[in-house]
Amino acid sequence: MPLLRCPRKSLWLGLGETDVPGLPGRGDNNNGSRLGGLLYYMETREMCFEAKRLFRLALGPVLMLMSAAALAAGAEVSQVNMRPGVTEVGKEIYDLHMIILWICTIIGAGVFGVMFYSIIYHRKSKGVVPATFHESTKVEIAWTIVPFFILIGMAVPATSTLLNIYDNDDADMDVLITGYQWKWKYEYLNENGENVTFFSNLRTPQNEIYNTESKGEHYLLEVDEPLVLPKDTKVRFLVTANDVIHSWWVPDLAVKKDAIPGFINEAWTRTSQEGIYRGQCAELCGKDHGFMPIVVNVVSQGEYDEWLSGKQAEAAEIKELMAQTFTLDELMERGKSVYDRSCLACHGANGEGGLGNAIANSAVATGELGEHLEIGINGVPGTAMQAFGGQMNDVDMAAVITYQRNAFGNNMGDMVQPIDVYNHKKG
Amino acid sequence: MGDHHHGPAKGLGRWLFTTNHKDIGTMYLWFSFAMFILGGFFAMVIRAELFQPGMQLVEPAFFNQMTTLHGLVMVFGAIMPSFVGLANWLIPMMIGAPDMALPRMNNWSFWILPPTFLLLASTLFMEGGAPAFGWTFYAPLSTTYAPPSVTFFIFSVHVLGLSSIMGSINIIATVMNMRAPGMTYMKMPLFVWTWLITAFLLVAVMPVLAGAVTMMLMDIHFGTSFFSAAGGGDPVLFQHVFWFFGHPEVYIIILPAFGVVSQIIPAFSRKPLFGYDSMVYATASIAFLSFIVWAHHMYTVGMPVAGELFFMYATMLIAVPTGVKVFNWISTMWRGALSFETPMLFSIGFLVLFTIGGFTGLMLSIAPSDFQYHDSYFVVAHFHYVMVAGAVFSMTAAVYFWLPKWCGKMYNETMGKTHFWISFVGFNLAFFPQHFVGLAGMPRRIPDYALQFADFNMMSSIGAFIYGASQIMFLYNVIATIVSGTPVSDEKVWDGAEGLEWTLPTPAPYHTFETPPKIDPAHAHS
Numbered sequence: 001m002p003l004l005r006c007p008r009k010s011l012w013l014g015l016g017e018t019d020v021p022g023l024p025g026r027g028d029n030n031n032g033s034r035l036g037g038l039l040y041y042m043e044t045r046e047m048c049f050e051a052k053r054l055f056r057l058a059l060g061p062v063l064m065l066m067s068a069a070a071l072a073a074g075a076e077v078s079q080v081n082m083r084p085g086v087t088e089v090g091k092e093i094y095d096l097h098m099i100i101l102w103i104c105t106i107i108g109a110g111v112f113g114v115m116f117y118s119i120i121y122h123r124k125s126k127g128v129v130p131a132t133f134h135e136s137t138k139v140e141i142a143w144t145i146v147p148f149f150i151l152i153g154m155a156v157p158a159t160s161t162l163l164n165i166y167d168n169d170d171a172d173m174d175v176l177i178t179g180y181q182w183k184w185k186y187e188y189l190n191e192n193g194e195n196v197t198f199f200s201n202l203r204t205p206q207n208e209i210y211n212t213e214s215k216g217e218h219y220l221l222e223v224d225e226p227l228v229l230p231k232d233t234k235v236r237f238l239v240t241a242n243d244v245i246h247s248w249w250v251p252d253l254a255v256k257k258d259a260i261p262g263f264i265n266e267a268w269t270r271t272s273q274e275g276i277y278r279g280q281c282a283e284l285c286g287k288d289h290g291f292m293p294i295v296v297n298v299v300s301q302g303e304y305d306e307w308l309s310g311k312q313a314e315a316a317e318i319k320e321l322m323a324q325t326f327t328l329d330e331l332m333e334r335g336k337s338v339y340d341r342s343c344l345a346c347h348g349a350n351g352e353g354g355l356g357n358a359i360a361n362s363a364v365a366t367g368e369l370g371e372h373l374e375i376g377i378n379g380v381p382g383t384a385m386q387a388f389g390g391q392m393n394d395v396d397m398a399a400v401i402t403y404q405r406n407a408f409g410n411n412m413g414d415m416v417q418p419i420d421v422y423n424h425k426k427g
Numbered sequence: 428m429g430d431h432h433h434g435p436a437k438g439l440g441r442w443l444f445t446t447n448h449k450d451i452g453t454m455y456l457w458f459s460f461a462m463f464i465l466g467g468f469f470a471m472v473i474r475a476e477l478f479q480p481g482m483q484l485v486e487p488a489f490f491n492q493m494t495t496l497h498g499l500v501m502v503f504g505a506i507m508p509s510f511v512g513l514a515n516w517l518i519p520m521m522i523g524a525p526d527m528a529l530p531r532m533n534n535w536s537f538w539i540l541p542p543t544f545l546l547l548a549s550t551l552f553m554e555g556g557a558p559a560f561g562w563t564f565y566a567p568l569s570t571t572y573a574p575p576s577v578t579f580f581i582f583s584v585h586v587l588g589l590s591s592i593m594g595s596i597n598i599i600a601t602v603m604n605m606r607a608p609g610m611t612y613m614k615m616p617l618f619v620w621t622w623l624i625t626a627f628l629l630v631a632v633m634p635v636l637a638g639a640v641t642m643m644l645m646d647i648h649f650g651t652s653f654f655s656a657a658g659g660g661d662p663v664l665f666q667h668v669f670w671f672f673g674h675p676e677v678y679i680i681i682l683p684a685f686g687v688v689s690q691i692i693p694a695f696s697r698k699p700l701f702g703y704d705s706m707v708y709a710t711a712s713i714a715f716l717s718f719i720v721w722a723h724h725m726y727t728v729g730m731p732v733a734g735e736l737f738f739m740y741a742t743m744l745i746a747v748p749t750g751v752k753v754f755n756w757i758s759t760m761w762r763g764a765l766s767f768e769t770p771m772l773f774s775i776g777f778l779v780l781f782t783i784g785g786f787t788g789l790m791l792s793i794a795p796s797d798f799q800y801h802d803s804y805f806v807v808a809h810f811h812y813v814m815v816a817g818a819v820f821s822m823t824a825a826v827y828f829w830l831p832k833w834c835g836k837m838y839n840e841t842m843g844k845t846h847f848w849i850s851f852v853g854f855n856l857a858f859f860p861q862h863f864v865g866l867a868g869m870p871r872r873i874p875d876y877a878l879q880f881a882d883f884n885m886m887s888s889i890g891a892f893i894y895g896a897s898q899i900m901f902l903y904n905v906i907a908t909i910v911s912g913t914p915v916s917d918e919k920v921w922d923g924a925e926g927l928e929w930t931l932p933t934p935a936p937y938h939t940f941e942t943p944p945k946i947d948p949a950h951a952h953s
Binding site: 078079080081082083092093096097100101104107108111112114115118119122123124125128129130131132133134135136139140143144147148151154155158159161162163164165166181208209210211215217218219220221243244245247249251254255256257258260261262263265266278279280281282283284285286287288289290291355384 | 565744757803879
């Protein structure tokens, strides 16, 4: 929010303004270990603010009001207020939010004004003799009825906006969104032609999260494969979950809908502006609740069609790959990328385990191949180990099982081919 | 039966076997303060981790355990027992009764609390860790996907419910049966009124909570599927049952706080409470409405639009009686002769900040806007304005207000006022910025966040540390008062205070009102 620009200088509270050479800015703290990171922080930055930020913080409430104007012009994304976003519904919600905020502000100013008047002028220390009045039915009735009518005034626009949010009919296309611990699956339900399905995982590397690498611009709000939507199209989302309850929230689309296992919720959007819109899971869903972002890429109809046919071609290619036989090296290479995407969060970057069991030297990964495959495909019911058979294609499954059996010091030497996965699934 | 004017028994037995409402009140208050420190410690861990982006201190799984335990300990261990302690101390003294109606049950309802919280805290050291599913413990995260310690959590909740129900029955029985002759309902101090209504709320909803956790227990261990769609159940059912308890619960917390400030504001305004009758009716209306608004916590679960509209309208209505209360408090101050001792400062702090929390509550009640607010930090800011600046500030005010009557010694006023100002600044620094990050899109209950939220989170953490540290000053002031405070000069303590408790000697003797006091029939109410 470039309301106030200043060079990267730092203000040491109590010491005045100084340049701090070598002091890394936000997002580039190369601190090594986490504890080291904390100590580093304590030592060098605890009392240190950038002047710009201090200024911005102090002016927060003022900016909150000013931002109304800025946003009306569609100038930039606010850091202190709700965003109108890029949908008609979003703008309606934003207007409603601002109206009610203003009504509350005005009432609050009145109420607190009276209170502070009393605090300033009706002091015992000024020798005031207290009045003795203590009731008035007329006044009580007045301040019961007046707020009631103000509330009716609020309820009218609220009702119309709500009905608009619930208008899921006549969508041009449907996307099925499924929440998983801790990623999203998108499925384009296609009447003519094959459905396109893919998972969308957090792309921010662990090194950035654990402060050993500088944090990128879209830290924690970036995914490997975004949801792609055409602009000016009414898209209906069918939202559900595979395990626990999640909630699909993209502020700029003004869509938040709980993803509930066993039930399908509906929501819709129609965006008027191309762009990339970011959101996050909003319902606590376990360990990595904070690490399953949403990215929506809104493009023109032409680009969308091109992208969709690309995805369909990709699916066809996978189908072809499934009939192939791979070498160990090929499987290992593919397996590593699959592992990092799908297994690492629970089993650790070096197979050392974590929420899940260790892979390195484990009885499963160094045991009978069929059992290993069974766990990969069907999971372990009642634990956090999911059934990945439906989440990844047979090529990826073959690759990742092979990788697990031959990485982290597991030298089994055996490998799995896509056809083995296929056969295992068939039973 | 011998001499009734004996003092307390000696040694540990005094506390273990006591049936004296003052002893039990004291134990409740100290216990709740200990829990406040524990819950506060969990909050400090949370704020330290959120001080800057990236994971520094704890792992995400442990972070979730912290948010869960922070909520549970603060709600069930700190705020609720603190007001029960206050009720124990004050209700008999306010209505002219010698003790609570059911003194042995009173002992029992306190003494089951400490072992329960010990059990709950011990889950931190169990395999799989403590409960990590939030204090709202939504299924199936709290059933199929919960750590094994969830069973201990369920047992704790059962016992806490038991304690609350026993405490409430005791309060209802006391208020209904033990009022001194002439102390009619409409002469009771407002604190007694708010507690009577709160007690009915507790008796009504605690069994519902027990039902929810029992269903969880069945799902986890006995193969039922109340909350699992795979077996024909419904995860959303859990939320309906939980919030049917949970929404009245927030009024259970705030109504006694209303009662407290309704005693303190008139005392330091030297003017009777404005609109006593309408305060009573407003409290009852809020209690009634609290039963029909629960699903406003669930606007995004996919309810039919008719349900959304019903819950939205009902929720908006709560603004009316709440507004009446705020207007009455301010009218009480109007043309009074105000002075600003520590209890009054905390009450005014309550009034301002609770009103802000009320406004954001009204904003949250608007269902379409809530699609943007829900589960964001805006909600976190809202309920901390209501729970901390509401309940905790009023509880702090109550301690400063009645402590001199309880122990006959005066606290250090300068330190009290300093405590207020540091708390006030720290609190606002901690929670006001959370409105901004919430509106800008930061979800709640996340251990790490995107870079654009960094500034406000750092500010929030600093505020939280300040607020937390200021409580040490409070603890010191209270202990110093009890140990070596100067004896109060005026038996009545505060010149503007009204009510039977102020007619007692200072410090209040171990047994009071063994013969009922005379109530002046001309006197409107205290």
